[in-house]
Amino acid sequence: MIPTRADFPPGFLFGTATSAYQIEGAAQGGAGPCHWDSFAATPGNVAHGATGARACDHLTRYEADLDLVAGAGFDIYRFSTSWPRVLPEGAGAPNAAGLDFYDRLVDATLARGLKPALTLYHWDLPSALADLGGWANRDTALRLADFAALMAGRLGDRVWSWATVNEPWCAGWLAHFEGGHAPGLRDIRATARAMHHLALGHGLSLAALRASGVGEIGIVLNFEPAFPAEPGEEARAASLRYDAVFNRFFLGGVTRGHYPEPALEGLGPHLPRGWQADMAAISAPIDWLGVNYYTVKRIAHAPGPWPNWAERPGPGRKTDMGWEIAPMALPDLLRWISGSHTGDLPLYVTENGMAAPDAIVMGEDGPEIRDEDRIAYLSSHLAAAREAIAGGVPLKGYIIWSLLDNFEWAFGYDRRFGLVHVDFESLQRTPKASYHALRRMLEDAAP
16 A cells, blocks of 8 residues: 555655656757667667657647656656756856756756756767767766756746766766766776766766755656675675666765776776866765665676676566566665765755556546556555664655656657656556656645
């Protein structure tokens, strides 16, 4: 049974999230090209050759989409700003239409009694900066700070919270080592530099936002607790390497000012010269930390060069992404983050959700999406969040991914995380059973 708002402490906040490239329509409104456009245009990179050119057309339908957020009773609307929409060349003269859109979006969010939670960078790097090396080039971190200052100057009087970067592991490791995200590289030197420059981009953007006078600034990191897939020292060591790269690289940099040794064993020789001098900026104090959590990983030893790991399927039920459903790991994760890295710093679960097939059936009042599997997933993770709070974790909010079915990166439109179903031909929105269940959960007075 899904918990109710009354089961959480007074003032605990609930929200839902989106990201610019996944819903706005990147070909509209004067946005410049980004590296996801060229990645998607390359055959074989994205399922069915899908692109973000139209996506959910949120650029023109944002009012109705925000009505859905408010109608469910959420407190927070988490969204990202498109760097190439605002700065088509990555720097220089801004696109007035892009800035005006985010003005309208923030005002419309506030008009509905919602708290706007802005993420500066959710992976849509302007192509002009990709042409110069992208995140492997230190200059990109400086340009992100310029973008941060520009957005703070325009929206800083109204935005409730600011996140510098969303899931830098994806933009760094997944995009440069595994090749699964734009720019689609498999190069350890580019990986090491991209990961460090993403961390530096956070630090420099944090400083730019502070200088602009805004507060409530954090970063959003993704976590996958790693467990040995088999007995023995080799599997244990492999799981520790995975943990160091996935869970501790950015967390250690941001909160402790150093990267974990098992990650430096492989990445250290390829980091830019003098990288240590950047750690003071990277580890400057933040106001909160965002925790994105979906699954756990089972790791075995693999032959070959570092990092010598291989993923194995876990025993639990899986989502449509093939991810093991493991709510029991969330309280331990939050306790570990708080106990070993962040102390009393407020934590937010900034993404948690489930991809499911979401078959449409005809009900008495029309089409229905009876996503009981998603309701069960959210219920179990909300219960896990309650357990963490009861154990003393300073968890202050829980944000669900995602409001809408959307462009799910390399999976195109084949994976649906939304609380609201989107017909990608007509773009009609249909709230799912999970949306209605959450609306009932949140219907008591908001904090």
